[in-house]
Amino acid sequence: MATKSSGGGTDLPAFFADLVRCETRLYNALNDRLRERHGIVTSQFESLRFLRDHPGSRVADLAAEFAIGIGAASKGADRLEKQAWARRRTNPADRRSSLLELTDDGLRLVDAAEATFTETLTELTAATLRGPAGPVAAQLLAELRATLERDRIGLPTG
Numbered sequence: 001m002a003t004k005s006s007g008g009g010t011d012l013p014a015f016f017a018d019l020v021r022c023e024t025r026l027y028n029a030l031n032d033r034l035r036e037r038h039g040i041v042t043s044q045f046e047s048l049r050f051l052r053d054h055p056g057s058r059v060a061d062l063a064a065e066f067a068i069g070i071g072a073a074s075k076g077a078d079r080l081e082k083q084a085w086a087r088r089r090t091n092p093a094d095r096r097s098s099l100l101e102l103t104d105d106g107l108r109l110v111d112a113a114e115a116t117f118t119e120t121l122t123e124l125t126a127a128t129l130r131g132p133a134g135p136v137a138a139q140l141l142a143e144l145r146a147t148l149e150r151d152r153i154g155l156p157t158g
Contacts, residue, residue: 026124033120038113044085045117047076048102048110051086056099058091069156085109 031042040048043066050065051057063073077100080086085106088098102110129137148154 026121029124030117030120033116034113037116038109040109040113043076044080045110045113047080048085048106049114051080051100051102052107052110055101058097058099060097062100063156067154067156072156080106 027042030045034040034042034045038045046066047062050062054061059073059077060070062068062077063070066073077086077088080100081088084103086100086102088100091097091099128134
């Protein structure tokens, strides 16, 4: 658990460990619940939700949003397409790329899965985030993410 170091600052290695372990445990718990109820995993849900909320996105947009390589994003889109939850259509502005869109089945799936996602995330975090530190923690993470994204830190290199 992250605590103050002897110098009075935050113990950064402990902070990093806490942050990563929380993310991993939440992701895994969401994975289990989404798989159980909807037959999808968290990464599929996140991609479906992004495509729903950003119609006409390209594979490159998925890669940028999730800080993953183009190849991984393309394989993820292939899997969505194979399940008939999404389809590719030619990009009229650039024939070399495709635009992704949800099918009706994909839209129904993401809407149903979103209820499960929200319910599960609330169940797992509400007791901790309900207090006065909850909004502060959320704001700090949002600021850290914004800084990392602004400075293009942590993007895949391949």
